[in-house]
Amino acid sequence: MKVNNFSIVFVGTSSGKTSLKRFHSSLLVKSHSFNLLIDCGDGTSKALLSQGISIDLIDGILFSHLHPDHSAGFPSLIVQMKQLKRVKKLKIFCHKNLAEILRMFLHQTFVFMERSSFEIEYFEFEHGEKIVLSEDFKFISKQNSHLDEYVNYLDGRKAGFACSSFLLLLGERRVYYSADIGSEKDLDLFRDQKPEIIITEAAHIKWESILDYIETNQPEKVYLTHLGDELALELKQKIDSLPKILIDKIVLADDGLIVRI
Template sequence: MELKFVGTSSGKSSLKRYHSSFIINSGSYNLLVDAGDGISRALMNQKILFNFIDGILISHLHPDHYTGLPSLIVQMKMSERKNPLYVFCDEINSQFIKEFIYQSYLFDDRLGFKVNVQSFKQDKNFEVTEGLNFTARQNSHLERNLSSDKSRRLSFSCSSFLIRVSERSRLESGKEKNIFFTGDIAEQNDLYIFKDMKIDLMISEITHITVEELIEAFQKLKPQKLYITHLGEEDENKVSKLSYQLPASERRKVVAAFDGLSVKI
């Protein structure tokens, strides 16, 4: 089982990092989490074949998290994909995602493979495949971004996830890894959205919260490791500040992610 960071940038375009995205490999399935602008190039940059991806999980509809999807599907077609592709999104967003794909002229019969958009419900376990499932909980990231144009209907769903991954051989022994991915959040409370669950690994953004808030959450939730992603240039200073504020024994448990960082889980 492996966790690989494909991109680690915030919503700000950067020449150093691609937008935040990672792959969870369960041994037999590869789940790409988020597919923002430039995701196809980000995958190429890591020498990851497009058709290595079995499913794509979308956290929310900010461009750095989903707009690379149609282009990635095109790349899959040009790489002669045959296997179906699964796209997982909140039930509120699924019609839009289907339209987004369709309006990009991507039709199953022309692609040569099926694109299945499957929707998940908040706070319900969703099984991706045997040994890989997740629960989504809505955080407050988009609540403050309400459009001033009240005539437009928009979805403000933004999920944090608890992703459970287990190799088949480990399934029965219950040795699964619980990965808490904050997704984009808005405030301190969002860091505790899965505090009732066992958390082995934590992947957190750092753009929308303070260093002190993240340290406090790390010390309370006690994951074995904390990976920090969604890093704008200004956020890199926050990560160095965070390291200095931690005792040496905890410092090695906190890792600033970079594009290409690969971790055995």
């Protein structure tokens, strides 16, 4: 009998546009040994509360990039942890360009860890590095093109410039999580690893590109997230008009969806 050791909870599935039906981006990957929250968009504390997920079970937070729909819930989530008198250390995983900004984000919002019952430890990674969370839970990041259009506005400031897509290694299973991407090319970042499960955002990529990817790579399942209300409606109609084999393969994620791996 196959035992599911991992589950992925779609905590928040909206895009940058605020919705009454969906919270901003956050994904919780649960395992028996480590529970990782990926991104922490505006309102993530409330999303967790509304889904009955204990904030205390989060062992670490991984950031893809710092757009507010992926990061603005961070100080507030730390405040909730402080109020619940958390004891265990919280691990923060981010590309090395983001760590100082995240530290300052807490500092500038008067969330001082010196006044807290728990510690935060930052793990700064380079793209391509394999990060080991536990014996059977690892991830690798790669830079995608989501932020490329912002390069000209940086004015020489390099800090904060990193946007990652992730390959999650869950036991023997490989899950690609695109986070926010720039184009369909980013879907191929881990193509050589042949991920069986694809979780892709759907706001910055054409529907046809998603179908092309499925046809070429034949993943087991594709989950679409990062959806505005109108886009969700449009994609639902498009999925419903597909042949049954594709309808069974493509899932439009809603907040609270739990996938067992």
